[in-house]
Amino acid sequence: MTADRSWPACTIAEAEAALTAPGAPWEMRSEAIGGRTLRTYVHGPRDMRRVIDDSRAYGDREFLIYREERVTFEAHWRAVQAFGRTLAEDFGVAKGDRVAVAMRNYPEWSVCAFAAMAIGAVLVPLNAWETGENLAAMIDASGAKVVAADAERLERLAGQTCSAQQISVRAGGGTGSFEQLVGPVASWGALAPLPAPDRKLTPDDPVAISFTSGTTGAAKGALTTHRMVLTNLANTQYRVARAALRRGDTWPPRDRPAGQQTVLLPLPLFHVTGLHSALIPALSRGNRLMLMYRWNLDEALALIQREQVNILILVPTLVVQLVQRLPAGGTKGLESVHTVTYGGSPAASDLAEGVISRFPGAAPAQGYGATETSSLVASNSHEDLLERPDSVGTAVPCCDVRVVDDAGCDVPRGTAGELWVRGPQVFGGYWGEEEATARVLSDGWYRTGDIVRMDEEGFLFVLDRKKDIVIRGGENVYCAEVEAAIARIPGVLDCAVFGVPDTVMGEIVAASVVVGQNSALTERDIRDALSNRLSAFKIPERVTFSCSALPRNAAGKVIKRDLRASVIAASAPRKSSPGSPVSTRMRR
Structure with a gap:
């Protein structure tokens, strides 16, 4: 990213008009979904089965790297199909049945998740940091038929009442283990290339139940559809395209980097960012994903240098650690990094400048979203983020936003109010929680609970969580x-x-x-x-x-x-x- 006195070459509205015009990558159409007319993207796959099968075209490219284990796209596809067949044939998993996954960021996490999606089951990605009691509660609340869990999660679940059939992962092997049913990572490339059952999926079939992070109470399961996931897939690249047009470049760029991009992901795959904005985009675009057992700053820096990582997907606290550790002006061996993206919690206004200082030429990027919106609602990056470092950006093209007062009436631009969101990426409700759903959904609008203000160009500034406001003496x-x-x-x-x-x-x-x-x-x-x-x-x-x-x-x-x-x-x-x-x- 380079500074240019002529920036911006076009307005936000002009960039969006160009990128959503007929024939453009983000061309949109009106479509009836759940009794409401919403804007959806014209181009792109209709369901995750198509994304999974299309990924096979990347063949012997590396897809997942975990410590010394390296998994190619072909080996990953074969393992996904093998586990999908196992779920259907040996465990009786039918379309719409729930399959829970509870483990660290192992390559098996990806295989289990995509196998469930491929056969039309509903993935339930469980928070691996939870207690055994909470894990069992989420498994039972989702009605999961099967749970694939690693040794640590199985130990926590021991003694808990849990009706789901268990498949152990990296827990010593044995009968009924993932290793026995599919095989260890090194053997995946030799598995038979036989497809899992094709259940003829549609865009609005459910694909996942993702439990909210629950900072203010008990976690709730947000029901996600294939359409929601794939809308977010399109949205993850929009900010880069908009930044290019704002800079006066073309999209797609004429000087697109050759070969695949390498992405470092220390965030958990069970989180909406890890799954929807890292794992699925990497699978779809042929990128290489570096997985970490847990965040370790020294290990992360060594990985960036050894594997020539291009993109870092982090939360603000991890970016702060990098900024504090690295000297200004850049560090030899880290020149491959061209994007540092973060989200999930508020970021300090000087963080973007810190990224530029430690990774010269790299672009900072910030995303804003929620479990209930399948990740992205708005994004800000490149020059726009440096120009407005306090803003999470503008809404993605298919997304309608309102800023309202306590009565649900729109407030003037620049005035603080609650952010409401509507679009094809917004969920339809919490699994089995009608009252909780009614509290956050109103005629298709998701009440985020975030207090924001919006400027004249549509940039959103998050001020606080509505329920976290301190009311001091009125x-x-x-x-x-x-x-x-x-x-x-x-x-x-x-x-x-x-x-x-x-x-x-x-x-x-x-x-x-x-x-x-x-x-x-x-x-x-x-x-x-x-x-x-x-x-x-x-x-x-x-x-x-x-x-x-x-x-x-x-x-x-x-x-x-x-x-x-x-x-x-x-x-x-x-x-x-x-x-x-x-x-x-x-x-x-």
């Missing part, structure tokens, strides 16, 4: 605004802002701040630094410090309820005033 305090201000204070590594009960104000603002081991930062330092940046009522009145990372779920979102509970437990009940803050230094 004044709304948007936590994201306070977090952004604290994040700019030297010595602050990470932070989270939330409300805690107060007998006088109803709620007061609290902050949990992550610092280095030798930090001398105090609560007074934080307040003094914020005094010129924020109104007095927004400045935290209770501050805790920690050298440990903030608690986060699998999506990378801070679990604020845990922080809130810790602060409440550590603070004796009192009446507060802005001049009497409480500071606690914790070493968790």
Whole structure:
């Protein structure tokens, strides 16, 4: 990515018009879906079976790399078909039956997931970090007929009541194991090239039940269709095309890089980003996906250098770690990186500049979405992200957005309100949860629960979660605004802002701040630094410090309820005033 004084060569509206025109890659048409007329993309596959079968054309290209294991597209396709036949013939999995997957980012995860999709079953990707009790609850809630699980998950499930048939993965082998039913990774290329049963799928057939990350309560299963997944597949490349036109280039580019792209994915495959915005695009586009057992900064840097990684798919906290570790101006051996993309939680406004500084010539990219929208709703990248570093971008072409007040009425541009979303990538409801569905869906509009504002060009700025707003004495305090201000204070590594009960104000603002081991930062330092940046009522009145990372779920979102509970437990009940803050230094 290079700076050009002539940028932008066209407006956002002009770029979208060109990319969605008749014959263009994102050409759209009106289509009746679920009794509503929505815009859908004209081009692209209709179901995941087609994507899986088309991937075979990449043959002996490497698809998945996990430690020393390397899986080609052909070997992967054969393993998918073999496991699909096993599910259908040996376990009686019919179209619409649920198949759960609970394991680390092993190559078998991909095979199990795509095998379920290929035969018309409904994939249930389970959060591998959950307790055995919660895993069993999600398996039973989904009605899964089969669960493929690794040794760690099987150990957690031991003693739990679970009706699904179990297939062990990397748990010592034996009868009924994945290794016995399909074979170890090294043998996949020699499997018989026999297709799994073809159940004649349609775009609106269900393909997955993805459980929400549940930072504010029990997880719920969002029902996803083939159309939703494939709409997101198209959306994942839109931001790159728009950036090219905005720069004055053509799309597809004349100087498209030769060969496949190598993608590093340390995020869990069970998360919507890992599955919908990394694994499926890599399968469809012939890219090589580097899987990690868990995030390790030194290991990640070694992988980038050894495998000449081009694209990093991360959450903001991991990008921050890279920025803190690497020197400005670039590092020898990391020149292959041309895109660093992140999402899933709020990102500091200076993160994009940090990416440019550490990976010269690379493009920063940020995505915004939810489990209920099959990943992307909006995206921002390249020059647009540098121009508006606080924005998550504009909505993808097929997606309608509204910013509304508490009465559901549209607010003027620039005014804060809740973001509502409608489009072919929006889910139809939570599995078996009619009341929960009714709370978030209204005439096809998904109420995101995010407070945003939209500027005149359609760029969205996420201010906070609606339910996370601190209402201090009748004044709304948007936590994201306070977090952004604290994040700019030297010595602050990470932070989270939330409300805690107060007998006088109803709620007061609290902050949990992550610092280095030798930090001398105090609560007074934080307040003094914020005094010129924020109104007095927004400045935290209770501050805790920690050298440990903030608690986060699998999506990378801070679990604020845990922080809130810790602060409440550590603070004796009192009446507060802005001049009497409480500071606690914790070493968790």
